[in-house]
Amino acid sequence: xxxxxxxxxxxxxxxxSFPLCDNGHSVRLVGTHLDGEIISRVKxxxxxxxxxKNLPSGVEAFELTELERALDGADFILSGVNSYxxxxxxxxxxxxxxxxxxxxxxxxxxEADANGDLLSLTTVYERALAxxxxxxxxxxxxxxxxxAGELAARRHSCVVFASDNRKRSLWFADIFRTSxxxxxxxxxxxxxxxxVALKNAYTLPVGIACGLLDRPESEDSAGAxxxxxxxxxxxQGVNEIKYLVKSSGYNDSFASSLPxxxxxxxxxxxxxxxxxxxxxxxxxxxxEARKEMEGITMESLSIISSMAAALPRLKERGIIDMDRLxxxxxxxxxxxxxxxxxxPFNKFFPEIHF
Amino acid sequence: xxxxxxxxxxxxxxxxSFPLCDNGHSVRLVGTHLDGEIISRVKxxxxxxxxxKNLPSGVEAFELTELERALDGADFILSGVNSYxxxxxxxxxxxxxxxxxxxxxxxxxxEADANGDLLSLTTVYERALAxxxxxxxxxxxxxxxxxAGELAARRHSCVVFASDNRKRSLWFADIFRTSxxxxxxxxxxxxxxxxVALKNAYTLPVGIACGLLDRPESEDSAGAxxxxxxxxxxxQGVNEIKYLVKSSGYNDSFASSLPxxxxxxxxxxxxxxxxxxxxxxxxxxxxEARKEMEGITMESLSIISSMAAALPRLKERGIIDMDRLxxxxxxxxxxxxxxxxxxPFNKFFPEIHF
Numbered sequence: 001x002x003x004x005x006x007x008x009x010x011x012x013x014x015x016x017s018f019p020l021c022d023n024g025h026s027v028r029l030v031g032t033h034l035d036g037e038i039i040s041r042v043k044x045x046x047x048x049x050x051x052x053k054n055l056p057s058g059v060e061a062f063e064l065t066e067l068e069r070a071l072d073g074a075d076f077i078l079s080g081v082n083s084y085x086x087x088x089x090x091x092x093x094x095x096x097x098x099x100x101x102x103x104x105x106x107x108x109x110x111e112a113d114a115n116g117d118l119l120s121l122t123t124v125y126e127r128a129l130a131x132x133x134x135x136x137x138x139x140x141x142x143x144x145x146x147x148a149g150e151l152a153a154r155r156h157s158c159v160v161f162a163s164d165n166r167k168r169s170l171w172f173a174d175i176f177r178t179s180x181x182x183x184x185x186x187x188x189x190x191x192x193x194x195x196v197a198l199k200n201a202y203t204l205p206v207g208i209a210c211g212l213l214d215r216p217e218s219e220d221s222a223g224a225x226x227x228x229x230x231x232x233x234x235x236q237g238v239n240e241i242k243y244l245v246k247s248s249g250y251n252d253s254f255a256s257s258l259p260x261x262x263x264x265x266x267x268x269x270x271x272x273x274x275x276x277x278x279x280x281x282x283x284x285x286x287x288e289a290r291k292e293m294e295g296i297t298m299e300s301l302s303i304i305s306s307m308a309a310a311l312p313r314l315k316e317r318g319i320i321d322m323d324r325l326x327x328x329x330x331x332x333x334x335x336x337x338x339x340x341x342x343x344p345f346n347k348f349f350p351e352i353h354f
Numbered sequence: 355x356x357x358x359x360x361x362x363x364x365x366x367x368x369x370x371s372f373p374l375c376d377n378g379h380s381v382r383l384v385g386t387h388l389d390g391e392i393i394s395r396v397k398x399x400x401x402x403x404x405x406x407k408n409l410p411s412g413v414e415a416f417e418l419t420e421l422e423r424a425l426d427g428a429d430f431i432l433s434g435v436n437s438y439x440x441x442x443x444x445x446x447x448x449x450x451x452x453x454x455x456x457x458x459x460x461x462x463x464x465e466a467d468a469n470g471d472l473l474s475l476t477t478v479y480e481r482a483l484a485x486x487x488x489x490x491x492x493x494x495x496x497x498x499x500x501x502a503g504e505l506a507a508r509r510h511s512c513v514v515f516a517s518d519n520r521k522r523s524l525w526f527a528d529i530f531r532t533s534x535x536x537x538x539x540x541x542x543x544x545x546x547x548x549x550v551a552l553k554n555a556y557t558l559p560v561g562i563a564c565g566l567l568d569r570p571e572s573e574d575s576a577g578a579x580x581x582x583x584x585x586x587x588x589x590q591g592v593n594e595i596k597y598l599v600k601s602s603g604y605n606d607s608f609a610s611s612l613p614x615x616x617x618x619x620x621x622x623x624x625x626x627x628x629x630x631x632x633x634x635x636x637x638x639x640x641x642e643a644r645k646e647m648e649g650i651t652m653e654s655l656s657i658i659s660s661m662a663a664a665l666p667r668l669k670e671r672g673i674i675d676m677d678r679l680x681x682x683x684x685x686x687x688x689x690x691x692x693x694x695x696x697x698p699f700n701k702f703f704p705e706i707h708f
Contacts, residue, residue, distance in 0.1 A: 145585030156563075156699050158586035160706065182586070182699045184706040209510075227620045231499030232512035232536070235616025238592075242610060256596060256610035258703050262589025265619065266581045345510050345536045349612055352514060352538040 001025050002075040002175055007089060009035040009042070009061075011050045011148035012106050013080020018152050019181040021056035028070040029055070030062040032081060032089075039063055051152050068096040076102040076172070079125070079139070083109025083299050086121055087128045094134025104140040104161070104172050109299055110197035112306045116313025118248055120193030138165055140172055141189055143196035143259040145266035151181065158182045160259050162189040184258070191250040192259050195241055199264040200300040201307070202237035205327055206268045207277015208340045209233050214282035229343065230268070236327050236348040237264060243324050247314070273300045280340040287338060301335060308332045323350050355379050356429040356529055361443060363389040363396070363415070365404045365502035366460050367434015372506050373535040375410035382424040383409070384416040386435060386443075393417055405506050422450040430456040430526070433479070433493070437463025437653050440475055441482045448488025458494040458515070458526050463653055464551035466660045470667025472602055474547030492519055494526055495543055497550035497613040499620035505535065512536045514613050516543040538612070545604040546613050549595055553618040554654040555661070556591035559681055560622045561631015562694045563587050568636035583697065584622070590681050590702040591618060597678050601668075627654045634694040641692060655689060662686040677704050 002025045006013045009031040017027045031039035041047050042061035046054045062070040071077075081089045086107055103125065111119045122139040129137055144159035151157050161176070161183050163169035169185035177183045186192065209229040241264070242255035254260050268274060276298060279289035290298070307328060314320040322329065326347035334340050356379045360367045363385040371381045385393035395401050396415035400408040416424040425431075435443045440461055457479065465473045476493040483491055498513030505511050515530070515537050517523035523539040531537045540546065563583040595618070596609035608614050622628060630652060633643035644652070661682060668674040676683065680701035688694050 150582040155582050157582040227623050228504040228509050228511040231616045231620035234619045235612040238610050238615045256592050258589040261592045262585045265588045266585035269581050
């Protein structure tokens, strides 16, 4: 049996304690400076206020100040912080980690280097650890359609565990796999990370399509729900995710499979990105929409910014044909101008040649 | 300006009168023997009871007995019947058609020949017309995520018009295209027809996943909506549609684009296939579920039957690897046994090799 440290006590990190404890592993849940309330309630009676249920009895909670003690004798770390916390998390770990430990991250995000090449957050994490003088840990990734509350309810959830080191992803999969948490080990870290990050960005225009009905001037005599426009955006979104993964030189099969189409589907079923999109679609400016959603992390916007920085470089280098990315261009414009213009339907599906 | 005969006054056929009339074309809407009530109400005051709105003023309604008069001087026929009506429709037209007219069909369905090769309904239609002694008409197809009520509300709708004859699909597209009805002409009839037919079948297990929560014994302490299981099924569904199109020798790009993933997405947002799936998922037998949905055409079931007949032939011929189709096998078993067994999550995503 292994001893896991979950670093970051948000819903997704904490939910992974269910399969871990069901398999008999010990879990040490360490809160960040943002998780004070969560940790004190888990310490008091195991209740996680955001998951709205008790964590398994195999979970022991730790304050951030107790991180070093939590790491003592641990076999691996599950990083539960979001993309904004990756560097902080690496620096914090670098100070107290005595030896390399395998890390597996649930973080979704995307950065681009100066050449426009897309970086997965696992790479960002590994580099940040090294720069902060920490031991050389390899960072693996979890991706796929997995809403935390459903994993915590032990609903069937299918995910990919990816690591550059094949043995490591098998090792992690064996530790986490249960009758309801189905895991596909994979060595394809980049296509996984790119697909799952991009689907957050591409959920925004699906929300915009749905939000058009909320405009004051729209009438809904047809009982219409904007399914037709949303479905066209979804189809083009899958297309562009596929194109971006492939043009980056990776296998694009994920894009139309579990971590692409499947994850995109579940993200469009609800959540923060759809909500922001709907507000923009209804005619609100980005500033107004962000104000309504104050305090909610919007990783989709930083992914769009990363892509906005990367695209001109990728175009210069002949890697990207901008005509294949009408939706991404639309998203970049929407973020820059702060309002959602009409969706560019006629530019969609350039691959349907005639 | 063209004169169109819409044959079959169901919601989808009738909804196409909106773009046609907005473009100034004349529409003659001819009811089948099942459409008596619709036609009499359209004749009385243009009101379509199933679309729950008035049809455009350019629409003239005809009883089935007036078919010959409606065809007089017509430029083309839009076939609005469902897959069960295709042969009847061809035989009926064969009796009265004086000369070949271009036909474009909204019908979704799939048949298989004795070798297991999948036939699109356009081919079935053309053959049935010829067998009934009718003139040699070419049949084109419309496919893509387009709910009738939304087209009738002039919401943005994106579809593919496919014809073996490239000029013909361009001609049709020019006639129908409006600012809200976006059309991609294509020569790829088969991949279009196969993708749009299969997505109906693959919606059933997404419904089954969602329906599991409706079982008497399930508790929903997590506010969980079965998004995780449904998303995994959706991802595997896109995979299998892609695999079936590709292994039939066709371009599989539609499968992860508008008529595949996009249309699949919208079909999962509601409708009869999801409803049947939910009932099965909740633990009802097929017989009980069908009884609750009496009188509702379930094209998904005949598509599954066609696939059940075709698969052993395709396997024998080395065209299909059954391990790539765990969901289709599950669907065939579900139809044969009349109950939904647990979904085979662990057999999904065999393409994620390790």
